[in-house]
């Protein structure tokens with residue numbers, strides 16, 4: 001039996017590939033690993049059977065036939081990158097630097113991006129919304145400027161495309177139509193280069209198919 005990934009049965013992103021199963025699907029496609037998907041409703045995510053896999057009642061999780069159960073999208077992507085070639089350099093120093101970029105995506109860039117998303121989703125009716133959004137935009141812009149300087153004219157953050165790029169681009173995609181990336185042409189090109197990869201396109205189509213199916217009458 002192939003390993004099992006969990007994902008939203010009804011993703012709030014409506015098939016835009018922004019939920020965190022997408023980064024795992026992308027890593028699976030980059031490394032050519034077969035997988036099955038268990039779709040969960042919000043209720044099912046909070047049931048004991050899922051909490052036994054993911055203590056916070058979230059997706060994604062990863063289960064293999066030999067008994068491994070993993071949660072945290074970063075840990076799952078890193079694990080997959082270690083299983084097969086394609087997402088980590090062989091050279092030990094280049095390898096750990098690629099892993100550092102994966103952590104940078106999750107720990108340094110994603111927090112202000114998520115804080116901004118939460119504000120636009122849940123605080124837009126507050127009288128102080130515009131002021132708060134401007135503050136959060138400033139924090140995101142700062143990180144984007146730093147990332148843009150670090151990337152420079154290179155195609156990828158550390159030599160060849162790696163799990164660091166996969167995670168960084170997954171985080172940048174969450175900025176969607178905010179226009180915040182437009183101020184950094186090298187980041188715009190970086191995201192376009194990454195999302196043009198055949199593996200990204202396959203992963204995107206697979207998660208999109210879940211949304212399309214959920215829209216069919218009787219689904």
Ligand code: GTB
Nearest residue numbers: 011012013018019020057058059060071072073074
């Ligand atoms: N740190 C964990 C990880 O990286 O695996 C975070 C996992 C997480 O936040 N999962 C979310 C979840 O299960 C789904 S991806 N939430 C349900 C809950 O906490 O009860 C987050 C997400 C949701 C929706 C959108 N969107 O609509 O655009 C984007 C991202």
